[in-house]
Amino acid sequence: MSMIDIAALDDIPPQGARVVRTPHGCVAVFRTADDRVFALDDRCPHKGGPLSEGIVHGTQVTCPLHNWVFDMATGQAQGADRGQVATYPVRVQGGRIWLDARALRRVA
Amino acid sequence: MARKLVVIGAGMASGRMLEHLFDMAPGQWDVTLFNAEPRGNYNRLMLSPVLSGDKTYDQIVTHDDAWYAAQGVTCRFGESVTAIDRDARVVQGANGPVPYDALVIATGSAPFIIPLPGHKLPGVVAYRDLEDTNAMIAASRPGAKAVVIGGGLLGLEAAAGMAARGAEVTVIHLMGHLMERQLDPAAAYLLQRDLEGRGIRVHCKGATKAILGTDRVEAVLLEDGTVYPADLVCMAVGIRPETRLANDAGLEVARGITVDDHMRTSDPAIFALGECVEHDGQLFGLVAPLYDQARVLAATLAGQDAAFQPVQTATKLKVTGCDLFSAGDFADAPGREDIVFRDPGRGIYKRLILEGDRLIGAVMYGDTADGAWFFDKIRGGADITADRDTLIFGPAFAGGAQADPLAAVAALPPEAEICGCNGVCKGQITRAIEGGAHSLDAVRGLTKASASCGTCTGLVEQVMALTLGDGFAANANPPMCKCTDHTHEDVRRLIKTMGLKSIPAVMQDLGWRTVGGCASCRPALNYYLIADWPTEYRDDRQSRFVNERNHANIQKDGTYSVVPRMWGGVTTSAELRAIADAADRYAVPMIKVTGGQRIDLLGVRKEDLPAIWADFNDAGMVSGHAYAKGLRTVKTCVGEQFCRFGTQDSTGLGIRLEKLLWGSWTPAKVKLGVSGCPRNCAEATCKDIGIICVDSGFQISVAGAAGMDVRETVPLLTVATADEVCDVTAAFVQLYRENARYLHRIYKWVDKVGLDWCRDQVADAGTRAALVARFAESQAVYQTDPWADHAARPAEWAPVADLTLKAAE
Numbered sequence: 001m002s003m004i005d006i007a008a009l010d011d012i013p014p015q016g017a018r019v020v021r022t023p024h025g026c027v028a029v030f031r032t033a034d035d036r037v038f039a040l041d042d043r044c045p046h047k048g049g050p051l052s053e054g055i056v057h058g059t060q061v062t063c064p065l066h067n068w069v070f071d072m073a074t075g076q077a078q079g080a081d082r083g084q085v086a087t088y089p090v091r092v093q094g095g096r097i098w099l100d101a102r103a104l105r106r107v108a
Numbered sequence: 109m110a111r112k113l114v115v116i117g118a119g120m121a122s123g124r125m126l127e128h129l130f131d132m133a134p135g136q137w138d139v140t141l142f143n144a145e146p147r148g149n150y151n152r153l154m155l156s157p158v159l160s161g162d163k164t165y166d167q168i169v170t171h172d173d174a175w176y177a178a179q180g181v182t183c184r185f186g187e188s189v190t191a192i193d194r195d196a197r198v199v200q201g202a203n204g205p206v207p208y209d210a211l212v213i214a215t216g217s218a219p220f221i222i223p224l225p226g227h228k229l230p231g232v233v234a235y236r237d238l239e240d241t242n243a244m245i246a247a248s249r250p251g252a253k254a255v256v257i258g259g260g261l262l263g264l265e266a267a268a269g270m271a272a273r274g275a276e277v278t279v280i281h282l283m284g285h286l287m288e289r290q291l292d293p294a295a296a297y298l299l300q301r302d303l304e305g306r307g308i309r310v311h312c313k314g315a316t317k318a319i320l321g322t323d324r325v326e327a328v329l330l331e332d333g334t335v336y337p338a339d340l341v342c343m344a345v346g347i348r349p350e351t352r353l354a355n356d357a358g359l360e361v362a363r364g365i366t367v368d369d370h371m372r373t374s375d376p377a378i379f380a381l382g383e384c385v386e387h388d389g390q391l392f393g394l395v396a397p398l399y400d401q402a403r404v405l406a407a408t409l410a411g412q413d414a415a416f417q418p419v420q421t422a423t424k425l426k427v428t429g430c431d432l433f434s435a436g437d438f439a440d441a442p443g444r445e446d447i448v449f450r451d452p453g454r455g456i457y458k459r460l461i462l463e464g465d466r467l468i469g470a471v472m473y474g475d476t477a478d479g480a481w482f483f484d485k486i487r488g489g490a491d492i493t494a495d496r497d498t499l500i501f502g503p504a505f506a507g508g509a510q511a512d513p514l515a516a517v518a519a520l521p522p523e524a525e526i527c528g529c530n531g532v533c534k535g536q537i538t539r540a541i542e543g544g545a546h547s548l549d550a551v552r553g554l555t556k557a558s559a560s561c562g563t564c565t566g567l568v569e570q571v572m573a574l575t576l577g578d579g580f581a582a583n584a585n586p587p588m589c590k591c592t593d594h595t596h597e598d599v600r601r602l603i604k605t606m607g608l609k610s611i612p613a614v615m616q617d618l619g620w621r622t623v624g625g626c627a628s629c630r631p632a633l634n635y636y637l638i639a640d641w642p643t644e645y646r647d648d649r650q651s652r653f654v655n656e657r658n659h660a661n662i663q664k665d666g667t668y669s670v671v672p673r674m675w676g677g678v679t680t681s682a683e684l685r686a687i688a689d690a691a692d693r694y695a696v697p698m699i700k701v702t703g704g705q706r707i708d709l710l711g712v713r714k715e716d717l718p719a720i721w722a723d724f725n726d727a728g729m730v731s732g733h734a735y736a737k738g739l740r741t742v743k744t745c746v747g748e749q750f751c752r753f754g755t756q757d758s759t760g761l762g763i764r765l766e767k768l769l770w771g772s773w774t775p776a777k778v779k780l781g782v783s784g785c786p787r788n789c790a791e792a793t794c795k796d797i798g799i800i801c802v803d804s805g806f807q808i809s810v811a812g813a814a815g816m817d818v819r820e821t822v823p824l825l826t827v828a829t830a831d832e833v834c835d836v837t838a839a840f841v842q843l844y845r846e847n848a849r850y851l852h853r854i855y856k857w858v859d860k861v862g863l864d865w866c867r868d869q870v871a872d873a874g875t876r877a878a879l880v881a882r883f884a885e886s887q888a889v890y891q892t893d894p895w896a897d898h899a900a901r902p903a904e905w906a907p908v909a910d911l912t913l914k915a916a917e
Contacts, residue, residue, distance in 0.1 A: 018908035062627030
């Protein structure tokens with residue numbers, strides 16, 4: 001069993017994020033306006049900004065420090081910026097959010 | 109799996125190289141950085157301001173510990189590398205070996221020490237690193253005697269720095285005039301005269317014979333028998349590439365470590381850059397080519413194609429008050445002609461050197477404003493025949509044409525910096541435009557120019573106009589963002605006329621092109637809806653920037669700052685005690701007094717915010733909104749209660765205004781000042797709204813600024829009573845809230861709509877009353893303490909789950 005129940009979907013506000021602390025740093029879990037959920041490293045590759053504090057629009061998030069925009073599905077920086085944020089498999093089942101623990105370990 | 113990169117030497121070139129590398133190829137390299145100095149990268153060019161006391165070491169650090177940590181760089185500072193084993197690909201550090209896949213040698217240069225008798229005496233230093241600088245600072249107490257051997261760039265900066273600290277300095281120079289590699293005798297004469305004016309003695313054609321002293325330096329003896337007493341001798345006669353490691357490792361070394369266009373040495377796994385290298389027979393000492401090398405090497409390591417081509421460089425002397433510029437070739441030679449301009453009264457000298465129809469060199473002293481323009485002509489090799497008559501007068505007279513608004517920007521060389529925040533030069537912008545970026549957004553996206561503070565937007569647009577010619581129309585009123593074609597003004601108008609009362613409604617009915625907007629339009633729309641429909645619209649927290657969403661200012665390390673409100677800047681011993689207790693309880697790393705008469709607690713962790721707020725609430729304090737596009741502070745002086753000049757109760761009026769306005773959201777931050785008399789101790793006349801108390805009443809002035817722009821306020825109205833001050837102020841703020849574009853401070857908005865229009869609105873009794881009523885309606889909803897709301901639900905501020913414990917199980 002590698003999926004871990006981390007929280008209820010309603011623990012995260014729509015167009016918002018919450019942080020999961022892991023042994024390898026924080027992971028930001030995002031919820032879109034239409035209740036899709038994404039999990040990314042909570043660290044902008046530019047200057048280390050906490051992506052969980054960014055503004056969520058569509059399936060993108062804008063870093064609060066210098067406005068880099070990332071596609072939450074791929075972790076790719078958008079526009080002319082070049083960078084990649086690690087993403088983690090995550091799914092919603094029965095109103096709960098499940099995060100893939102194996103993926104967390106692999107990063108280590 | 110990241111490959112291993114070892115870098116020997118944390119100088120300016122290697123620091124810049126690492127920056128580029130982490131940008132271009134994040135995660136590709138696992139970096140170990142050796143530095144013989146016990147510290148990381150700092151700006152060596154800035155040692156002269158440190159020596160003269162204009163800057164401190166902290167101000168010239170380019171990369172701090174946090175940066176290395178963030179990039180995952182293993183730092184081995186204060187540890188020298190003893191050998192390189194090329195077969196095993198291992199670097200031997202004093203504290204142990206490190207294997208590498210690629211090695212970068214950036215050992216820089218070593219000062220050249222003339223082996224004079226006495227050169228090893230204590231008190232003889234070079235001028236190379238922070239230790240040397242500190243030695244000179246320590247020795248430069250007033251009245252101390254210092255001798256600098258070498259009248260070149262470095263020696264003169266050392267001399268000026270020590271003289272600025274009060275030492276009696278003598279410069280001994282072997283050649284006939286100072287800085288002979290950069291200056292001709294005439295300019296050197298003016299320089300020498302300026303230096304002598306600062307009390308620095310200059311001895312040219314002086315050959316040093318010996319440094320005298322028994323257990324430390326006492327004097328310097330010249331060949332001609334002159335003796336200069338000295339407590340300190342600085343030898344600044346030149347530098348040579350530091351190549352010992354490379355030599356020992358059997359790499360190809362000429363004067364410097366030989367590298368190809370990709371900065372690769374004779375061993376394909378080893379690279380070198382900076383002052384230690386020799387490229388195409390040339391050594392490098394100035395910073396511009398070193399930065400080029402850094403860029404090329406980073407690209408090479410990132411697997412991209414790049415080649416180093418040295419360009420000509422210009423020289424400036426970093427001695428305050430000595431304005432000196434030289435570039436190109438200015439030696440006398442057959443076939444060369446000079447154009448010279450002298451103004452003895454002002455100590456100005458300019459000399460241009462022509463060969464045929466081209467400008468090949470320039471030397472200037474006293475007025476170097478046109479240096480960059482001449483330098484550009486030298487490098488461009490353009491035919492100057494047509495401009496020859498007026499060439500020496502610079503771009504102001506070029507062609508004798510009418511002043512062209514674009515001329516200043518057109519005259520800038522490609523390396524001229526346009527965007528100071530992001531270090532973007534004109535050439536990068538031009539290249540981006542030529543590469544197809546034909547809109548401001550496209551240029552901004554590619555180069556980051558004007559993407560931070562935005563003050564250079566006009567300049568960027570001018571570069572675009574120059575590059576694109578008729579193909580570019582500066583967009584006087586651009587769309588709100590990439591999500592829509594409507595301007596801010598259009599959107600504000602349509603929200604009201606179409607009765608749009610939610611963000612999805614605006615996006616739908618105004619045809620937004622994106623699903624959920626973007627980080628630029630969402631906060632603006634949220635504000636417009638709050639301001640226009642205060643009782644019907646509900647604030648959307650997820651459309652707020654982080655600071656307003658979290659009611660605290662995020663810092664670069666992800667912690668926050670907390671500022672409790674102190675009405676009118678007045679506090680009590682109980683409040684101060686509560687602040688001190690909170691600082692202890694949450695281990696606040698810094699407590700700082702702000703310019704707006706508040707106390708800022710910096711470095712609070714996010715999960716501690718609700719608790720610290722609850723503590724402040726318990727002590728009777730509320731949020732100071734130091735993070736808000738809203739009412740920030742009302743700064744006051746002590747007024748008639750204590751001040752012998754005070755004409756009114758300025759403190760009381762300030763507190764009253766703050767209690768009236770706090771909690772209101774505005775297009776940009778709003779700061780007030782109230783001064784009790786025209787001496788203006790509260791600095792009210794550079795605030796968004798400033799009140800000056802006079803005997804007969806109150807002068808209300810508006811539209812000041814003391815940020816990126818500095819503006820004095822302009823008079824709005826003069827009124828007789830404090831009640832009227834409150835009404836006019838509330839009405840004016842409401843006018844601003846209803847009409848200004850998001851993020852425009854009051855002065856920008858007043859520039860657009862005109863002060864007369866504002867005055868007409870608030871002076872008219874009926875309009876004023878209506879504005880005041882609408883402001884009160886909004887305040888009835890929004891004047892609440894956000895800290896109290898959030899402190900009640902602390903769980904939302906902590907991580908939603910903690911897997912660190914699960915993993916341990």
